[in-house]
Amino acid sequence: MILSSEILTLYILNGLFLFFASIALYLSIKIVLHWDPNATTKLQYRLENYSYLSATIVKFIFAIKVPLFIFFIFTLDKLSNIISGAMCGAGVVDATTYGSYILLLKVLNLYLFAYWIVLNKQDSQFKLQPYVKQKFMLFIALYILLVSEIVLESLMFGAIDLESVVDCCGVIYSSSSGTYIASVLALDTTLLLSLFYGVFLLIALAYYYRVKYLFSILNLLFIIISLVTLIAFFGTYIYELPTHKCPFCFLQKEYNYVGYGLYISLFIGTFNGLVLAFIEFTEKESEKFYKLSLLFNLLYTLSVTYYPVMFYIKNGVWL
Amino acid sequence: MIEIKNVTKSYELNVQESVVALKDIDLRLNEGEVVVIKGASGSGKSTLLSLIAAMSKPTLGEVVVDSQRVSKLSDRFASLYRRENIGFIFQKYNLISTLSVFDNIMTPLIPLNLETKEIQKRLKSVMELFEIEHKRDVIVKNLSGGEQQRVAIARSYVNSPKIILADEPTANLDEKLSLNFIEIIKKLKGEKRTIIIATHDPLFFGEDFVDREIEMRNGEVIS
Numbered sequence: 418m419i420l421s422s423e424i425l426t427l428y429i430l431n432g433l434f435l436f437f438a439s440i441a442l443y444l445s446i447k448i449v450l451h452w453d454p455n456a457t458t459k460l461q462y463r464l465e466n467y468s469y470l471s472a473t474i475v476k477f478i479f480a481i482k483v484p485l486f487i488f489f490i491f492t493l494d495k496l497s498n499i500i501s502g503a504m505c506g507a508g509v510v511d512a513t514t515y516g517s518y519i520l521l522l523k524v525l526n527l528y529l530f531a532y533w534i535v536l537n538k539q540d541s542q543f544k545l546q547p548y549v550k551q552k553f554m555l556f557i558a559l560y561i562l563l564v565s566e567i568v569l570e571s572l573m574f575g576a577i578d579l580e581s582v583v584d585c586c587g588v589i590y591s592s593s594s595g596t597y598i599a600s601v602l603a604l605d606t607t608l609l610l611s612l613f614y615g616v617f618l619l620i621a622l623a624y625y626y627r628v629k630y631l632f633s634i635l636n637l638l639f640i641i642i643s644l645v646t647l648i649a650f651f652g653t654y655i656y657e658l659p660t661h662k663c664p665f666c667f668l669q670k671e672y673n674y675v676g677y678g679l680y681i682s683l684f685i686g687t688f689n690g691l692v693l694a695f696i697e698f699t700e701k702e703s704e705k706f707y708k709l710s711l712l713f714n715l716l717y718t719l720s721v722t723y724y725p726v727m728f729y730i731k732n733g734v735w736l
Numbered sequence: 737m738i739e740i741k742n743v744t745k746s747y748e749l750n751v752q753e754s755v756v757a758l759k760d761i762d763l764r765l766n767e768g769e770v771v772v773i774k775g776a777s778g779s780g781k782s783t784l785l786s787l788i789a790a791m792s793k794p795t796l797g798e799v800v801v802d803s804q805r806v807s808k809l810s811d812r813f814a815s816l817y818r819r820e821n822i823g824f825i826f827q828k829y830n831l832i833s834t835l836s837v838f839d840n841i842m843t844p845l846i847p848l849n850l851e852t853k854e855i856q857k858r859l860k861s862v863m864e865l866f867e868i869e870h871k872r873d874v875i876v877k878n879l880s881g882g883e884q885q886r887v888a889i890a891r892s893y894v895n896s897p898k899i900i901l902a903d904e905p906t907a908n909l910d911e912k913l914s915l916n917f918i919e920i921i922k923k924l925k926g927e928k929r930t931i932i933i934a935t936h937d938p939l940f941f942g943e944d945f946v947d948r949e950i951e952m953r954n955g956e957v958i959s
């Protein structure tokens with residue numbers, strides 16, 4: 418078990434999350450069971466206060482979770498310095514059986530917490546707060562995911578064995594590793610790039626015609642195809658090495674931490690696109706989500722495109 | 737019309753103990769009325785005003801103002817309701833002591849995003865009405881009690897609220913200034929605004945400009 422200052426920080430914050438989220442869970446269950454917007458009873462007024470308190474707790478958790486996710490990635494990257502064989506966060510993730518699951522769960526929770534925040538904001542726009550039960554039911558589900566995340570994270574840090582040698586990203590993502598992700602990354606580059614730019618163009622078309630469900634589905638596809646092409650193709654131009662396929666190394670100082678900017682713009686772009694399918698917004702509000710989504714997806718697309726184009730301009734060849 | 741329907745308000749001191757500030761209050765106050773709520777300290781007058789202003793919520797029952805269930809409003813809508821309907825004169829004025837008279841009176845207009853010209857126009861007319869224009873640039877902490885109160889009244893009035901609530905407005909004033917305040921209220925009564933004054937000052941009792949007097953004791957309306 419490793420207890421670096423970064424891991425201790427994560428443990429302490431997870432403990433705080435657990436404490437506050439448990440209070441919010443208790444209150445959420447009461448709200449879901451007894452909420453009646455028209456009642457003027459003692460219980461209903463109390464539930465209205467509970468609703469404010471719980472919403473404040475969830476907002477607090479989200480406000481900390483966003484930078485904490487970045488800090489978590491940073492911690493993985495830092496741990497790679499003391500784990501034999503690991504060259505970046507990928508090696509640390511692969512060092513235990515929990516690594517990949519915790520990473521996926523963290524990303525899923527980020528999207529779901531962000532969705533909760535938008536739902537809560539939307540709820541407060543109406544006098545009768547139509548989404549109260551829905552948002553607190555969602556929080557109950559989120560609590561389970563949050564606890565799972567905390568447990569998995571603790572298990573992962575607890576299971577890291579400093580005596581063992583782990584694989585580096587070069588091995589994990591190489592086509593010879595035989596993993597599912599490796600087989601996806603080995604797909605034809607032309608096909609992957611056609612899918613990437615094709616999906617982006619379709620997003621732009623769905624925006625033009627304001628087809629919100631299609632826009633959301635395409636954003637979901639865009640997350641997947643973006644991650645695949647980032648590792649399989651664009652990343653190799655960031656590293657300027659055709660064999661280096663890794664979603665973590667560009668988070669390091671050597672690459673100017675460019676990965677953080679790429680992931681953040683991808684998250685903002687796709688989240689704003691996805692949320693359109695789940696909440697009824699006014700035309701003006703929808704427009705804001707459409708534009709934010711398109712803007713950040715465009716920013717992501719232009720940013721990743723920059724690397725191979727610049728490489729070609731400088732060297733006159735593709736990798 | 738302001739309807740207070742079977743309202744009870746209690747404050748929890750701890751898990752077992754609570755103080756009941758209002759007990760099952762049922763009242764109807766008509767538009768344009770000047771109402772004096774009288775009673776000793778702790779009788780529940782201020783609590784009642786804060787419920788009408790949607791600054792707090794009842795424990796039981798509801799407050800309805802012009803068919804709007806104000807006690808059921810969320811914070812955001814309660815703020816909007818106050819902004820559009822309520823002018824509140826506090827016992828201790830609650831002015832921002834480091835700002836000028838002009839800036840204090842202007843504060844309720846800030847969220848309205850009015851044009852500067854419109855703000856200037858409104859403030860000029862309000863300061864004239866309450867005879868405070870000559871002090872417009874004076875920092876309020878340098879004003880006398882009576883002047884501070886005129887600023888507080890001007891601030892409560894600048895949004896043209898339908899309802900003006902005054903909580904012990906003459907508690908910190910001498911008799912002459914209290915009579916000045918009464919003159920101001922008489923002036924406002926002519927504008928068909930609902931004015932509710934919570935006070936234990938006998939100067940307000942039995943006056944012609946008062947349409948109703950409501951007496952409270954221990955959280956209950958007794959007459």
